[in-house]
Amino acid sequence: MASQPKVTDTFWRRYMDVVRDEVIPYQWEALNDRVEGAAKSHAIENIRIAAGLAEGEFHGFVFQDSDVAKWLEAVAYSLATDPNPELEKTADELIDLLGNAQQEDGYLNTYFTVKEPNSRWTNLRDQHELYCAGHMIEAAVAYYEATGKRKLLDIMCRFADCIDSVFGEEDGKIKGYDGHQEIELALVKLYEVTGNEKYLNLSKFFIDERGKQPHFFDKESEVRGDTKPFWYFGSYKYSQSHLPVREQQEAVGHSVRAMYMYAAMADLAFKTGDDKLKTACKTLWDNVTNKQMYITAGIGSSEFGEAFSFDYDLPNDLCYTETCASIGLVFWAKRMLNLEVNSSYADVMERALYNGTISGMDLDGKKFFYVNPLEVWPEACSRHDKRHVKPVRQMWFNCACCPPNLARLIASIGHYIYTERNDEIFVNLYMGNEAIFDIKDKKVYMNQKTEYPWDGTVSMSVSPEESMKFTIALRIPGWCRNAQLKVNGEKVAIENTVNGYVYLKRTWNPDDQIELILEMPVDRIKAHPSVRENVGKTALQMGPIVYCLEEVDNSPNLPNIFLPKHARLETHFDNELLGGVVVIKAEANRLKESDWGSALYKAADEKYYPHTLTAVPYYAWCNREPGEMLVWMNEK
Template sequence: MKKTEKIITNKIKINDRFWGRYLEVVRNHVIPYQWDALNDCLPDASPSHAIENFRIAAGESSDDYYGMVFQDSDLAKWLEAVSYSLENEPNPELEKIADEVIALFGRAQGEDGYLNTYYMVKEPNNRWTNIRDNHELYCAGHLIEAAVAYYQATGKKQFLDIMCKYADYIDSVFGPEEDKLKGYPGHQEIELALVKLYDVTGKEKYLDLSKYFIDERGKQPHYFDIEKKKRNDTKPFWFNDDYAYHQAHKSVREQKEAVGHAVRATYMYTAMTDLAVKTKDESLKKACEELWNNVTQKQMYITGGIGSMEFGEAFSFNYDLPNDLSYTETCASIALVFWANRMLQLDANNKYADVMELALYNGTISGMDLDGKKFFYVNPLEVQPEACEKRKDKKHVKSVRQKWFGCACCPPNLARLIASIGHYIYSQKEKEVFVHLYMGNETTVQIANNNVKLTQQTNYPWDGNVSMIVTPEREESFTVAFRIPGWAKGTVMKLNGEIIDHIPLIKNGYVYINRKWQENDHIELSFPMVVERIQSNPQVRHNVGKVALQRGPVVYCLEQVDNGENLHGLILPRNAELKANYNPDLLEGVVSITGDAERIDQTNWNDSLYRPVEDKTTSVQMKAIPYYAWCNRESGEMIVWVNEKR
């Protein structure tokens, strides 16, 4: 198998002001807070019981199983977040807790390798009878991902050995052989986890099993119907009796448009991309590219949110992007980051990194408040609290973040994403190093047996100036490719203080600098950070006549606390000057945007509901804050898209 691009994942020290604060919040607040949640120690919050379920499975508790069928995955994602945190900053006490949980897994695991507390406790005789609905393979996937991360962070093999034993057992159950089940998971996840397991073990059977699950999907007769008949289930499937919910309605290579559950879909697309990279499968590559274009050009919110429909937590149809009804689950934006990261391995193109960055700075971290103790499951682009309280069709939209959830997939998922942020900055391909994201960090990469130190300094995303020092142990010729974000018009680039004409060096949005690098070679990038008015494709009916504000990678919103009530009555004139100012005391330090706007006159209506048109407005000052930071002060209205006056 040919050598492929690898992600640079270890020995990255993040010293970035923006992401460093988030890493500290995850390390000092989120991980301990979620540990309490997993142990049912949060007052006035939905219980988890995840730890207790494993104790029951190990025969160490006589309590009853509690929680969703996928409750194990919450603990797995927490352990993965712990792994990345330990990678960033060793913590013997936290590592000891993780080791104790892993030892508990070992005691709970069956002799054949099986490890799923729901089936071990609740339905011990019904394994693999409903993989459409009951998440056995999904939970296995998250446990595998956690085991790989823990092994890479600590070098300890116990968790990895436990999960290899489980993966070997799964491989004995599923596959093309006559005596095996011809199934695949209802919730994709194990496919991408098996690729990670292959990467650290080198065992081809894990890659082959991942490929089997992907290739088998959608074949007829439909496996979900076969297992349904075996368990005497005669009910139609609740999602319009359509397996498009699981992206199992047709072969993955025939799918051109994203449909169904958004997280399932993007986890699957991530695995498809992984396999296209590893196996050089051109048909999979083409499918990934077509699906990417559909998602990002026709079904993605400006915040990097995906999955516009509450019914099925799903994609609906092209250009259907309602702001006040949007579902945009935190997990879906996280999955989009995963997928974008893999697409960059398929092809270094800034269109992938731009979306990855967009989701990171907007649709993911909006799912957690600034102190890491409350969370959004749903990330709307428009909120009116009274409507959320009284309208049934908006019951999924919350105007304030929650402590925890009965279905708590998002909080630990976000924790593991933030803790692993260093894994998304660089990648390497033979003698090429790609710089995808800009944040303060230090790392060392190896190029032709030469250790090369990379040091970034920046105040991104508030400032567009980036400094990068490249220091090889010895002089060496290689390439460093820098992403030029799609929003950065008029970028200036310097090498050792001299402006370089980078335009001829650009390929797919990356500037390729090939030279014999020497100690302390200095690259400077200056990205103009201007406030841009963004408009939607006119087929997005919800945003016609409206604009959103974006500065660099950060999307903005208006809150009632800054602009008063009835935000829908605000109008932003096309010629209004917009000013960006950094305020260190606002929302942990953000750039806010202010400008002159107009408000539709609300007086002199004399209790009329309708009247002939009168163009009467009053002048007001408008203030916008980063979308990710909304709902960190007092509760109230919020909008991203603002009426525009030409």
């Protein structure tokens, strides 16, 4: 692609504006400790201290630098679509500061520079040293691509060279890897932008080394004299280093780490043609998306370890479903599409983008969920085992990984629309955008218009510089059972999809028109019968949007609402509500409490009363009065 598509979409442009106008400025204030009442970040101050420009102690998490990196990466994507000289100046100054904080040998990490200068590379398992490097590399690549400025890229190449001199198979080098995967995918990006194979090989080294026996983390612990069993059930499943990656068949452990690793594995399988790695990616994809994923594309069923638990264990109220994990799932899905175009990857990517990722932020971009539950009873959040579930979004987190991660995802949303392969353009996502492709050394202009996700009509104009033959493949979403397609007004059969895509291989002429109508009824979704939590329950979904019930619309005790099996599901677009959403209404029944009496248990028939159920998009919940929320509702 010639450049990132220009997103003109109503739905996503609003989010991008929020990120540009609210999230990025707010987070900059937060990183600089200028937000009253919010937990101090100290992240910029740490860099100033490391750069010798301030005195003081390091404060914050060992991975505090990564917040700055993710912010910078979000800024880069935002500048690419919305130039802003003042913001760019702020970023340039920050990059100068990072340059000053870089050590003689290229090393750059404020925690170790300020707090433990003699302990570099001694605790890869816990200390996020390469993780932070990875995020800063991603920022450097994005900033270079957005602005053409090499300074941060050069800084990070120097650091990557430093890392390469320390890690590797050669004698005297550390045969290890980070406890929190991230640098692996970052090095692939660095390789892509620099063309330097050293970075690709270093990424491959980290992936190949992972999980080998004797275990690196054991050896490393022994050197440190640390004899405690690892806190996560004594198992390195936590960091997916329990087995060599090619032998892994089930998603385990910390879900964000898993996503970043699987993304890197997909990258490497694609770049190196490693079939075993590809097979592992597909096996793991199948496990995550068919056994361990919530309907919102939330992942991580367990708070302990922010982790996967086991197949079909998907409790709606105990889940972790971290915003960052769904974001990581998007990263992985995009790379799986490179490896093999298949709508099952794009379906999940779309599910995550419209549900489990953006639910992490309120509509104003001012408050954030770290945990995205599917069922909330605010009172129950006082339980010790549900204390991770916050009933309302929070201002800024102590561990503030999610807000900047979401900012960089939204700011780069255009990257996820298309996949290119030789002279094929795959349209994965439907959103208003203008894109320019290079095909056979010619420009191809594409302009997509749609009111997605509220309406399934998509118009695309295709304008190659001159008439030529190439393929545009359109994804028919998994949720869509009826679609109509026209090219220049002529109906095209869509029976013969290949892996969920309709291939339009033809000679395209300037100003050709594609019209795709995806029928978008409200569906009653059922979960696999092995998901014990959801037996007898249904979730409403329209197009890619998962719906939920909120107390503010339905009054308290949402589980006592029963949706009759054949109740008509009415929809209307409410422009005033939640930034403009389609609302679902249905005549439901509700358990009557008023004449039950005080007995806790009795042999009685339940009585019901009619209730007009109102469902709103899950991603937009908790933007009005706080209260209960429920995705999976009882059905009768």
